[in-house]
Amino acid sequence: MNIALNLSLADNYKSPAQQARVVTESWAQDNLYCAACDSIRVERTPNNTEGSDFYCGSCRSSYQLKASKSDFGARVVDGAYEAMLRSLRAKSSPHLLLLRYDVNSSCVRRLILIPRHFISSSSIERRKPLASHARRAGWIGCYINLERVPDDGKITLIDSGKVATRRLVRERFGKTSDLSRLSFSARGWALDVLTMIRGMRKMRFSLADVYSYEQVFKEKYPGNRHIRPKIRQQLQVLRDMGLVDFLGTGQYHLRYSA
Ligand SMILES: [Zn+2]
Structure with a gap:
């Protein structure tokens, strides 16, 4: 180039x-x-x-x-x-x-x-x-x-x-x-959670860290009354996409630096 x-x-x-x-x-x-x-x-x-x-x-x-x-x-x-x-x-x-x-x-x-x-x-x-x-x-x-x-x-x-x-x-x-395999609607949530995790500027994070953004998600998705389960589900999606590793006891690790 x-x-x-x-x-x-x-x-x-x-x-x-x-x-x-x-x-x-x-x-x-x-x-x-x-x-x-x-x-x-x-x-x-x-x-x-x-x-x-x-x-x-x-x-x-x-x-x-x-x-x-x-x-x-x-x-x-x-x-x-x-x-x-x-x-x-x-x-x-x-x-x-x-x-x-x-x-x-x-x-x-x-x-x-x-x-x-x-x-x-x-x-x-x-x-x-x-x-x-x-x-x-x-x-x-x-x-x-x-x-x-x-x-x-x-x-x-x-x-x-x-x-x-x-x-x-x-x-x-x-x-x-692998994110391209997700449907357009499924991708929105997964990318919101990933953007928020990246915004924390640390590779290792806890479920409590992610929950601290609950209000942000509530404002963004006012119709959703199950924000915490949705966040946990998205962490699983990000794990299945090979982007997040589960360490156990509510601890997670980003697999790659961005
Ligand atoms: Zn090509």
């Missing part, structure tokens, strides 16, 4: 958005590889394939590239809300790539991969419908809230211009790929 961008590709375009797109997509075409299999390249999807920019010719994984000159904030703007939910339920949404580039040094500074199974009902936020004077009045988009994606789901490919090895990226991808 070479972090240099070819800015001269932008010369034929006037709008800054188009310029950024042509430069970063060309970079991705030359440098991206598949994290889900051992393919060393990805292909561009035919134009106008909704929501997906690249795909792996080997395993058919698809990727969506979002590029920005500045750091991505807590929320990333995505496409239509209902279409997003539909594709997540159908397990057909792409993996997300967040690329930050720097024009002055014409380099990619940061590239993060969020596997699609880390995007759940919790991390998708519905935006307000577009106002009546807008061209697409009433259209409802969505955000992806990155704070609700556990660190396990933010795989670094490039950080401060430093490139991670393909082996490391695929290893991290593989450790959590």
Whole structure:
């Protein structure tokens, strides 16, 4: 992976958005590889394939590239809300790539991969419908809230211009790929519990630690009157996914650092 961008590709375009797109997509075409299999390249999807920019010719994984000159904030703007939910339920949404580039040094500074199974009902936020004077009045988009994606789901490919090895990226991808077996609705809870555990910033934790967040879950799931059993069930799910080990007597251990 070479972090240099070819800015001269932008010369034929006037709008800054188009310029950024042509430069970063060309970079991705030359440098991206598949994290889900051992393919060393990805292909561009035919134009106008909704929501997906690249795909792996080997395993058919698809990727969506979002590029920005500045750091991505807590929320990333995505496409239509209902279409997003539909594709997540159908397990057909792409993996997300967040690329930050720097024009002055014409380099990619940061590239993060969020596997699609880390995007759940919790991390998708519905935006307000577009106002009546807008061209697409009433259209409802969505955000992806990155704070609700556990660190396990933010795989670094490039950080401060430093490139991670393909082996490391695929290893991290593989450790959590069992999550993709969960249904969209089951994944929301499991990822909420995992995000909360990661937020404690310690590898070993107790059931009491997790219960201390009971109120947070109550507010998030007001219809659920069995929060504690649900939390215990999710710990079992995370154990079955190979992410948490049970040590006995209410003690647990995260299997990997994220
Ligand atoms: Zn692949």
